[in-house]
Amino acid sequence: MSSEPPPARPAFEPRKNRKKNNKATSKPPVKAASDPKSTKPDQKVKATATSSQPQPQKTKDTKRRYTREETAIPEQVSQRMLSRMVVLAGLPLLMGLGTFIGSYFVITQDLFLFPHSIVVMISMGFFGLSVVGLSYGVLSASWDEDVSGSVLGWQEFKLNLGRMQDGWKAARQKNQKN
Numbered sequence: 001m002s003s004e005p006p007p008a009r010p011a012f013e014p015r016k017n018r019k020k021n022n023k024a025t026s027k028p029p030v031k032a033a034s035d036p037k038s039t040k041p042d043q044k045v046k047a048t049a050t051s052s053q054p055q056p057q058k059t060k061d062t063k064r065r066y067t068r069e070e071t072a073i074p075e076q077v078s079q080r081m082l083s084r085m086v087v088l089a090g091l092p093l094l095m096g097l098g099t100f101i102g103s104y105f106v107i108t109q110d111l112f113l114f115p116h117s118i119v120v121m122i123s124m125g126f127f128g129l130s131v132v133g134l135s136y137g138v139l140s141a142s143w144d145e146d147v148s149g150s151v152l153g154w155q156e157f158k159l160n161l162g163r164m165q166d167g168w169k170a171a172r173q174k175n176q177k178n
Contacts, residue, residue: 080141080148088133096126139164
């Protein structure tokens with residue numbers, strides 16, 4: 001018996017199938033049997049009971065194409081991410097800009113003198129913190145449509161970071177096979 005939790009669903013995988021629009025369910029136009037472009041050379045041709053024309057048989061190389069609606073981030077999740085990013089990246093960004101304004105005021109009023117490099121280093125630190133806030137804002141939001149997540153989002157961050165690492169490993173293994 002393993003004490004490992006069951007594997008988590010991949011990111012943004014819906015619990016139930018979403019409705020497909022008419023574009024995704026419409027059938028492509030039927031090509032004539034005499035058309036040499038109707039089949040690819042590596043596909044096997046097989047006649048079906050419903051039509052007398054040969055139809056290309058799907059091979060293992062055929063990949064499923066996902067529609068834009070299926071791969072899109074759900075609206076609730078994107079709003080949750082956006083609100084976290086505004087707070088976690090916006091505040092340090094404003095503080096970085098405020099550093100320039102505050103140092104200008106201090107220098108013009110001759111309150112005290114400090115090197116310009118200090119102003120640049122402090123503002124760069126705030127701008128760097130803003131970039132980290134963007135990343136944490138995306139990863140700390142719950143990627144499940146129905147669950148809002150916690151205030152700080154530490155559990156969601158660990159879960160989503162694990163999902164990303166699993167995706168990177170799978171992509172790396174896929175590239176090594178090719």
